[in-house]
Amino acid sequence: MVDWFRRRKAGPSDDVGRHPEAETAEELVDRTPREPEPADGFSEAGIREALRDVRDPEIGRDLVSLNMIQGIEIRGSNVTVGVSLTTAGCPLKHRITTDIKDRLMMIEGVGGVEVDFGVMTDEDRQNLLTSLHGGPSELAPAFRDESKTRIIAVVSGKGGVGKSTVAVNLAAALDRAGHSVEILDADVYGSSIPVMLGSLGKPNVVEGVIFPIESPQGLKFISMGNFVNEGQAIIWRAPIVNKALTQLMRDVYWDEPDFIIVDMPPGTGDVALTVAQMIPKAEALVVTTPQADAARVAVKAGKMAVQAHLKVAGVVENMGYAECPDCGKELRIFGGDGGDRVAGELDSQVMGRIPILPDATGEPGRSLFDVDSAPARAFDEIAASLAATRVRRRIKVL
Numbered sequence: 095m096v097d098w099f100r101r102r103k104a105g106p107s108d109d110v111g112r113h114p115e116a117e118t119a120e121e122l123v124d125r126t127p128r129e130p131e132p133a134d135g136f137s138e139a140g141i142r143e144a145l146r147d148v149r150d151p152e153i154g155r156d157l158v159s160l161n162m163i164q165g166i167e168i169r170g171s172n173v174t175v176g177v178s179l180t181t182a183g184c185p186l187k188h189r190i191t192t193d194i195k196d197r198l199m200m201i202e203g204v205g206g207v208e209v210d211f212g213v214m215t216d217e218d219r220q221n222l223l224t225s226l227h228g229g230p231s232e233l234a235p236a237f238r239d240e241s242k243t244r245i246i247a248v249v250s251g252k253g254g255v256g257k258s259t260v261a262v263n264l265a266a267a268l269d270r271a272g273h274s275v276e277i278l279d280a281d282v283y284g285s286s287i288p289v290m291l292g293s294l295g296k297p298n299v300v301e302g303v304i305f306p307i308e309s310p311q312g313l314k315f316i317s318m319g320n321f322v323n324e325g326q327a328i329i330w331r332a333p334i335v336n337k338a339l340t341q342l343m344r345d346v347y348w349d350e351p352d353f354i355i356v357d358m359p360p361g362t363g364d365v366a367l368t369v370a371q372m373i374p375k376a377e378a379l380v381v382t383t384p385q386a387d388a389a390r391v392a393v394k395a396g397k398m399a400v401q402a403h404l405k406v407a408g409v410v411e412n413m414g415y416a417e418c419p420d421c422g423k424e425l426r427i428f429g430g431d432g433g434d435r436v437a438g439e440l441d442s443q444v445m446g447r448i449p450i451l452p453d454a455t456g457e458p459g460r461s462l463f464d465v466d467s468a469p470a471r472a473f474d475e476i477a478a479s480l481a482a483t484r485v486r487r488r489i490k491v492l
Contacts, residue, residue: 136203138166141173144201148193151186152298152305154274154349157194160222164212171205173198178214180222180300187211223303236348237373243350245376246407246480247280247369249399251391253360256412257381258286259461260448261357263469264379265313266462267477274351276306278342279317280369281359282335283328288319292459296320304346311462316346332364339368352481361391362398370402377407379480380440382432384414389432396440407445407480409437414447417468424449446476 165176236243250257279287291309306314378399382392411433415424433444463470
C-alpha cells in the first residue's frame with residue numbers, strides 16, 4: 095500500500111483509463127510488480143509438496159504430515175530443509191538425509207540440498223506420539239477391531255515344524271505382492287526372528303513408545319529377542335510373559351499395515367490364549383509337517399483357535415516334499431498326509447505345501463528363500479490366497 099500511495103502522489107497511473115482517485119476502498123490494491131514464482135515446483139510450496147513423498151523410516155508416514163519439516167530456505171538454486179527429529183541420536187539421520195536429497199534433486203532447477211536437523215520440543219514430541227499411538231493404556235490402533243490391518247497368527251502344536259520359517263517367508267511374500275506387512279515375534283521363550291532376519295540390535299524407544307526394527311531385507315518386526323543379549327535365556331513365569339506380550343501390542347508403534355504376522359509359541363498355552371482374548375479379529379494359520387504326530391498336535395492348536403472364536407485361515411504343510419535334482423520328481427521323504435489330515439479336522443483347506451531345499455536356509459540372516467526358488471513360489475501362492483480371502487468383521491452390539 096505504501097508504494098501505491100507514492101505512485102498516487104507522483105501522478106496518474108500508467109494503467110490506461112484507470113485513475114486511482116476513482117477507486118473505492120474495496121478496490122484499492124497493491125500494484126507493486128511481483129517477482130514471478132519459480133517454475134516446475136521450485137518454490138517453497140512445491141518443495142513442501144515434494145517432501146510428502148519422503149517418509150520417516152520408523153513411523154512410515156510422510157515428514158510433512160508428521161510436522162517434522164520446520165523450515166524451507168531457498169537461496170539461488172540451493173535448498174535447505176529444517177527437520178525436527180524425535181530424538182537427537184536418531185539412528186536414521188543418514189537415511190532421511192538421503193531420501194530428502196534424492197527427492198528434491200528431482201525438481202528442475204534445484205542444484206543442491208542441505209538438511210539441517212533439530213530436535214522436537216517435549217510438547218511437540220508428546221503430541222506426535224499421542225496422535226500416532228493413542229493413550230498409554232490402549233492397544234495399538236492396528237490391533238483394534240476397526241483397523242484395516244489383518245492379524246495372522248501362525249500357530250503349531252509343537253516346535254520344530256518350521257513355524258517361524260513360515261512366518262518370515264509369508265511376510266516376505268506379502269511384501270513382494272505389494273502389501274504392507276510387519277512381524278510380531280510372540281514366541282517369548284524361543285524368539286528366533288531377530289537371528290533369522292539378521293537384526294540383533296536394540297529397538298529405538300521414544301517417550302515409552304517402541305519402534306519396530308527394520309531388517310536388511312526391509313521387513314519390520316519386534317521381538318523380545320531384541321531386548322536381551324543373544325543366547326540369554328528368558329526365564330519368566332506365565333503372568334510376566336503375558337504382561338510382556340501385552341506391552342508389545344500396546345507400547346510398540348505398529349503403523350496400520352495391511353498385515354501383521356504373529357509368530358506364536360508352539361502349543362496351546364497362556365500366550366496363545368492372551369492373543370486370542372486381546373485380538374479377537376486374529377486369524378490362525380496352522381503349520382504342520384506330513385508326519386502323523388505333528389498333524390495330531392497341530393489339530394489341537396487349530397481347535398484351540400476355534401474355541402477362542404478365531405477364524406482358521408488355512409493350513410500350511412511345511413517340509414512337504416523334496417524335489418529330485420535330476421528328474422524333478424516330488425519325493426515325500428517324511429511320508430504321511432499331515433496337511434490334508436489337519437485341514438479335514440478343522441474344516442479348512444491346505445493353502446500350500448512347502449518343499450525342502452538342501453541349502454543354507456536357516457543360517458543367521460539367511461532364512462528367506464530366493465525369490466525364484468520353489469519354496470518362495472509356494473509362499474507367493476499362499477500370500478495371494480490369503481490376500482484374496484474376505485475379512486470377517488465383528489459386529490458391535492449396541
